[in-house]
Every structure is written in structure tokens, then in C-alpha cells.
Amino acid sequence: MGVSMNPATDLPEPRHRSRGRWQFVFLLLVAIGPMLLASAMYKWRFWVPEARNYHGTLIGDGRTLADLGVPTGGEERWQLVVTTPDSCTADCRELVYLARQVNIGLAREAARASHALASGEPLAADYDALLQREYPKLVRYPLDRQHYQGLDDGGATPRLWIVDPHGNLVLRYERGVNGKGVLNDLRLLLKLSHIG
Known part of the structure; x- marks a missing residue:
């Protein structure tokens, strides 16, 4: 007896697929977010501490x-x-x-x-x-x-x-x-x- 495969049942459920996408977006934000924030702070000079530890x-x-x-x-x-x-x-x-x-x-x-x-x-x-x-x-x-x-x-x-x-x-x-x-x-x- 041959085993029949039903393509409709082999696909992941749409709920799991959207959850995977959100996890991917979250990982991208964690990896790239700090670099983007640091670049923006440097370019537009916000959240830069005024304190300094040099004397000249x-x-x-x-x-x-x-x-x-x-x-x-x-x-x-x-x-x-x-x-x-x-x-x-x-x-x-x-x-x-x-x-x-x-x-x-x-x-x-x-x-x-x-x-x-x-x-x-x-x-x-x-x-x-x-x-x-x-x-x-x-x-x-x-x-x-x-x-x-x-x-x-x-x-x-x-x-x-x-x-x-x-x-x-x-x-x-x-x-x-x-x-x-x-x-x-x-x-x-x-x-x-x-x-x-």
C-alpha cells in the first residue's frame, strides 16, 4: 500500500509562520538596533553625556x-x-x-x-x-x-x-x-x- 501525502497538511499553520517572522524581526532589531541608535546619537548629538574626563x-x-x-x-x-x-x-x-x-x-x-x-x-x-x-x-x-x-x-x-x-x-x-x-x-x- 502506498502512502499518500497531502500537501495541505504538511505546511505549517499560518499562526506558527507569523510567529517565526516576528522572532526574526526581533532578532534583527536586537542585532542592528544598537548600531543604528549609536549612529543617530553621533550624527544628531542627542543623549550625548556632557560630562568629560579630560582637562584640555x-x-x-x-x-x-x-x-x-x-x-x-x-x-x-x-x-x-x-x-x-x-x-x-x-x-x-x-x-x-x-x-x-x-x-x-x-x-x-x-x-x-x-x-x-x-x-x-x-x-x-x-x-x-x-x-x-x-x-x-x-x-x-x-x-x-x-x-x-x-x-x-x-x-x-x-x-x-x-x-x-x-x-x-x-x-x-x-x-x-x-x-x-x-x-x-x-x-x-x-x-x-x-x-x-
Whole structure:
């Protein structure tokens, strides 16, 4: 005796089919939903926390050292760069000292960073001699003064910048900044970074 198959009875019931569809839609929402939400939060800036745990001004617009008027070199480490459109005056000298102290404060991680000075004018002879004697690891760059002073964010004053190994500006500090805050920021960046 042959077994007859009835195609109508072999199909799943419509109720089970719609339940399977809802499960599939739910799984898609669980997998893709968070990515869509994060993208929307980034694009339209909603639900973004106002609290921050860094001490400088975050530079997130893709600017590099070249945008400041500093020629990019072959430095493949994190850098603490002091920029000044003039010869290095008291505020600038304070930042140069701070950059070196922060670099030293990194202890075991100090080799992953360097400190630098970019000035728009030649340094005073006595200060130049002091730097050569007491700051032997200080990297020196020329600074395009007109380019730097043309910045829309008050580029006429000395500043300290944290720059990543690709030359991207990460954080900016004004004169009078607390060195401990700069050190904490740089330590955090080095901890999170796999470059430099």
C-alpha cells in the first residue's frame, strides 16, 4: 500500500509562520538596533553625556600639526608640542617646562612620547643656550607665524598640544594649565592607544 501525502497538511499553520517572522524581526532589531541608535546619537548629538574626563580642549575635527603651521616630521610617537607665534616668552617657557615634566612623569611610558617647541621667531640667545644644555631631548620646529595667528580660535598665544603619532591634534591646553591634568590625559591616551 502506498502512502499518500497531502500537501495541505504538511505546511505549517499560518499562526506558527507569523510567529517565526516576528522572532526574526526581533532578532534583527536586537542585532542592528544598537548600531543604528549609536549612529543617530553621533550624527544628531542627542543623549550625548556632557560630562568629560579630560582637562584640555578636545580637538576632534581632523586638524593636524600642518594645520597649525608646523611642518610634520618623522616623529612616530605621541608629542607634547608647545606653539608660540613669537620668540618664547614667560608663558611659553612655562609650557615648555611643563611639557618636559609631563614627559618625565610618564615614567616607564616616557619613551612613547616626546616634547617639542614650535616658535614663529628665533629664540633669545640665552634661552636657546639653556634649552640646548638642559632640554637635550626637546624637538624644535619652525612655526609659520601668519598661518598660526590666522587660526579662528585665538592663535596668537602660546599653547600646549597633545599630538598623536600620525600628527593629529588631540587636546589643546592654555597657559596656566595644571600639569597633573595634562599627565592624566596623556596617560589615558597611551593606555587606550596601540600606536606610538
